[in-house]
Amino acid sequence: MSAASTPSRREELLRIAAQQFAQKGFRNTTVRDIADAAGILSGSLYHHFDSKESMVDEILQTFQDELFGQYDAILASGDDARTKLERAVRVSFEAIDQHPHEVAIFQNDADHLGSFDRFGYLADRNAQSRQVWVTLIEEGIAAGALRPDLDVTLTYRFIRDTVWVAVRWYRPGGGLGHTDVADQYVRILLDGISDGINNA
């Protein structure tokens, strides 16, 4: 949105497109689907955007700029290692809550879109995300907050996947808030589901 004011027609159309892309996938969403949902005809969309690709491009870039700004702030903060990791998990669940369509598009279509030159930045963001999590995990181990025997790469994948895949079932405004889900996920991630002490 243009700084929290009334959304422009362009922003409104992007919002509608994002919903369609998230629901049916990028390739599986037709320009006519988007136009129908917006109450106009398909040709009219081309007054606002060059192509279907331009729409998803703008959707993803806007979202990722915001998300990675938050990760950077966490990395740059003076919090202890465990707090940083928790904050990163919480920020991610908040993103799922506030931008579920964008997260879903990234989860479902990034691989496919990434094969085009225009979307080369998706691979960059992917590498950047890996760097963020790996840094947090390594800081955690160094600080004695995380188990020293952890396989860092595997743990990174575990965290990344468990967090983002929640977009498949989490529904904003449902019974469970994103902070509740984050609480429980952080607890399982850090302490496990086992009862008693099993950290041999």
Next chain:
Amino acid sequence: MSAASTPSRREELLRIAAQQFAQKGFRNTTVRDIADAAGILSGSLYHHFDSKESMVDEILQTFQDELFGQYDAILASGDDARTKLERAVRVSFEAIDQHPHEVAIFQNDADHLGSFDRFGYLADRNAQSRQVWVTLIEEGIAAGALRPDLDVTLTYRFIRDTVWVAVRWYRPGGGLGHTDVADQYVRILLDGISDGINNA
């Protein structure tokens, strides 16, 4: 395969189709893609199958019959609750190792395919899967093996998602075997990544 013997032409074509579907998604895979990969022309595929849908249908049903047979065997076993849960996780990683294409298709296309009458069994299998995991978790809590304060539904989603989403990065025959991945995932799932005792 027809019992472990030489695969028939039909089975060979299904294998090729599964790979294409897994790589590009069902809708995004053309019958020409499949025919090209098989070294024949698109029209020739229709000698073996009615439609693209019939291909994915046969792929998914064959896979799920096998997988759920294994879950049923675990549920019916006399193992203790924790062992059953571990076995279910391990069987799932083994499925990712041995049938990565089938798992990927189910992960990526089940939602979309499930909206057609013909694929109504996908929703049934989904409900059955939920039943398997929820049963194992509840048995684990009742037996004192799992924390009594767990949110069963959330824990079910957590386990289901973390296990199956690994199909996105796990590569059979790579450096890490499926049993290694399962070992580490079971450890994180049960005991967490935190160092020391935090099970307050």
Next chain:
DNA sequence: GTCTATATAGAGATAGAC
């Protein structure tokens, strides 16, 4: 079992009127 040829439908995108 595969190929040639083609019917039919749906997709993204464009030009110009309103």
Next chain:
DNA sequence: GTCTATCTCTATATAGAC
């Protein structure tokens, strides 16, 4: 800013020859 009309390409699927 939207509509009318349409171009072009690509997709699934079919019929009949080899």
